[in-house]
Amino acid sequence: METETFIRPNNKSKKKQRSPLLTFLFLFTLILLFFYFKNFISPSLLPLSKKSIPIIPRPQQCNPTNRLQGKFMWYAPHSGFSNQLAEFKNAILMAKILNRTLVVPPVLDHHAVALGSCPKFRVLEPNELRYLVWNHSIQLLRDCRYVSMADIVDLSPLASYSTVRFIDFRAFVSSWCGVNLDVICSKDQNIPSPLSESLRQCGSLLSGYYGSFSGCLSALKEDCRTTVWTYKKDNEDGALDSFQPDDQLRKKKKISFIRRRKDVYKALGPGSAAESATVLAFGSLFTAPYKGSESHVDIHEAPNDPIVQTLIKKIEFLPFVPEIINAGKKFALQTIKGPFLCAQLRLLDGQFKNHHKATFLGLKQKIESLRQTGQKQIHVFVMTDLPMANWTGSYLGNLAKDSDAFKLFVIREEDDLVQETAKEVMAAGHGLKLGSVSQSSAGIDKRHYPQSLTDVLLYIEEVVCSCASLGFVGTAGSTIAESIELMRKHDICSG
Ligand SMILES: *[C@@H]1O[C@H](CO)[C@@H](O)[C@H](O)[C@H]1NC(C)=O
Numbered sequence: 346m347e348t349e350t351f352i353r354p355n356n357k358s359k360k361k362q363r364s365p366l367l368t369f370l371f372l373f374t375l376i377l378l379f380f381y382f383k384n385f386i387s388p389s390l391l392p393l394s395k396k397s398i399p400i401i402p403r404p405q406q407c408n409p410t411n412r413l414q415g416k417f418m419w420y421a422p423h424s425g426f427s428n429q430l431a432e433f434k435n436a437i438l439m440a441k442i443l444n445r446t447l448v449v450p451p452v453l454d455h456h457a458v459a460l461g462s463c464p465k466f467r468v469l470e471p472n473e474l475r476y477l478v479w480n481h482s483i484q485l486l487r488d489c490r491y492v493s494m495a496d497i498v499d500l501s502p503l504a505s506y507s508t509v510r511f512i513d514f515r516a517f518v519s520s521w522c523g524v525n526l527d528v529i530c531s532k533d534q535n536i537p538s539p540l541s542e543s544l545r546q547c548g549s550l551l552s553g554y555y556g557s558f559s560g561c562l563s564a565l566k567e568d569c570r571t572t573v574w575t576y577k578k579d580n581e582d583g584a585l586d587s588f589q590p591d592d593q594l595r596k597k598k599k600i601s602f603i604r605r606r607k608d609v610y611k612a613l614g615p616g617s618a619a620e621s622a623t624v625l626a627f628g629s630l631f632t633a634p635y636k637g638s639e640s641h642v643d644i645h646e647a648p649n650d651p652i653v654q655t656l657i658k659k660i661e662f663l664p665f666v667p668e669i670i671n672a673g674k675k676f677a678l679q680t681i682k683g684p685f686l687c688a689q690l691r692l693l694d695g696q697f698k699n700h701h702k703a704t705f706l707g708l709k710q711k712i713e714s715l716r717q718t719g720q721k722q723i724h725v726f727v728m729t730d731l732p733m734a735n736w737t738g739s740y741l742g743n744l745a746k747d748s749d750a751f752k753l754f755v756i757r758e759e760d761d762l763v764q765e766t767a768k769e770v771m772a773a774g775h776g777l778k779l780g781s782v783s784q785s786s787a788g789i790d791k792r793h794y795p796q797s798l799t800d801v802l803l804y805i806e807e808v809v810c811s812c813a814s815l816g817f818v819g820t821a822g823s824t825i826a827e828s829i830e831l832m833r834k835h836d837i838c839s840g
């Protein structure tokens with residue numbers, strides 16, 4: 346670089362005399378230098394910059410000699426537990442259709458990762474979403490708080506059905522990133538930095554920041570703004586979806602998205618570019634009905650494929666693991682005893698704050714109708730986010746005061762039942778037992794991570810509510826209420 350030429354030892358005194366041409370050359374050189382260094386430095390300093398980085402050597406994971414055996418599928422769950430469960434079910438379905446081993450994620454902290462809004466076309470890019478999920482999953486490992494989805498949800502009915510293959514995220518990361526995760530959980534929060542560095546690179550790669558690599562990694566860019574996945578509805582493949590951003594939104598947000606319906610098997614299955622990839626990474630697999638359309642996954646039946654059709658039926662309801670179900674049943678049988686009503690009242694969280702009246706009204710009506718049948722003392726199990734100390738002045742307060750007519754039951758995080766159940770769940774460690782080729786070499790010991798008690802409490806409460814023989818009153822629009830209804834329908838409390 347010729348910068349020396351322009352730096353004169355005595356330039357201070359002569360500053361005013363510098364010719365315009367020299368000034369121009371000086372600035373020009375600076376600009377050249379800036380671009381030179383920007384291009385060479387930014388890829389290594391900013392591996393997470395939003396654009397994918399064009400030139401990097403083929404990552405070692407993609408080297409044919411040490412490529413993982415098998416075909417895997419990863420995705421990015423988010424939001425609360427019920428949402429994560431719904432995505433998990435879609436992921437199982439996709440993994441089956443594409444004949445890939447599903448990487449089972451951890452249970453993420455409530456709203457640690459948020460997607461955004463599909464109807465408003467304002468969601469995180471799949472790369473960003475995947476990296477947040479990756480980062481949070483690694484954080485859970487570091488904090489010794491890692492709990493697999495398969496520790497909580499019982500996959501054994503599917504495993505014995507033997508057509509869906511699973512691998513634990515930890516086992517997958519150990520093999521794919523070539524790291525030993527045994528040392529990652531520690532009281533000392535500083536992961537040894539080589540591990541931290543290789544995990545960061547591995548996560549960036551897996552999230553799609555370096556792009557896709559043929560035969561190795563396919564990091565999908567499709568999301569709910571562009572794609573509604575379908576399966577074996579030939580006449581729909583490639584068609585426009587009925588829900589599109591309207592003109593107003595298009596103008597205001599400068600939206601260029603067009604939503605198409607795409608057959609997942611044709612797009613990513615045999616004969617596609619994605620099919621040869623060892624790892625296929627989806628973004629969000631969340632879907633919800635909106636204005637007569639599904640936001641991202643519209644696979645509710647597969648009449649032309651009996652095996653997938655059976656699977657759709659099977660995953661409609663995935664029960665909790667036996668440790669959790671037994672805890673809920675025990676509380677219903679031994680503590681509440683006799684028939685009881687369950688009230689699930691979501692009062693504090695986001696959208697539910699403004700609907701107290703409606704939420705209490707349903708409960709009031711149910712209780713009135715029970716009283717008319719001549720019930721003496723009605724037992725009510727209450728699951729709510731409103732702390733007991735704040736019940737006074739609400740309908741719950743009134744019920745609590747009238748102890749002749751009502752007996753109320755709650756479970757608290759600090760109760761022995763919750764603590765014991767958390768311990769049992771962790772000791773069972775169903776997640777790490779998932780069939781996987783690489784598990785023995787993964788080097789993960791079966792550590793007893795302390796589970797978040799708030800989550801365990803929620804699972805147990807849901808089971809208790811599914812045992813309520815006098816009925817169930819839930820909060821309209823709450824996904825928790827929906828999953829309780831589903832559990833009641835499947836009668837998990839009998840047996
Ligand atoms: C599915 O994948 C497994 C393992 O990779 C393979 O053995 C099997 O033949 C595949 N099935 C189909 C229908 O392609």
Ligand SMILES: *[C@@H]1O[C@H](CO)[C@@H](O)[C@H](O)[C@H]1NC(C)=O
Pocket residue numbers: 393476477480481484
């Ligand atoms: C990853 O997680 C760490 C620790 O929680 C956080 O400090 C960091 O900002 C996260 N990085 C990204 C890109 O989210």
Ligand SMILES: *[C@@H]1O[C@H](CO)[C@@H](O)[C@H](O)[C@H]1NC(C)=O
Pocket residue numbers: 693732734735
């Ligand atoms: C509950 O009560 C406490 C103490 O009385 C008060 O500080 C808090 O704001 C109340 N919370 C709600 C959600 O009403």
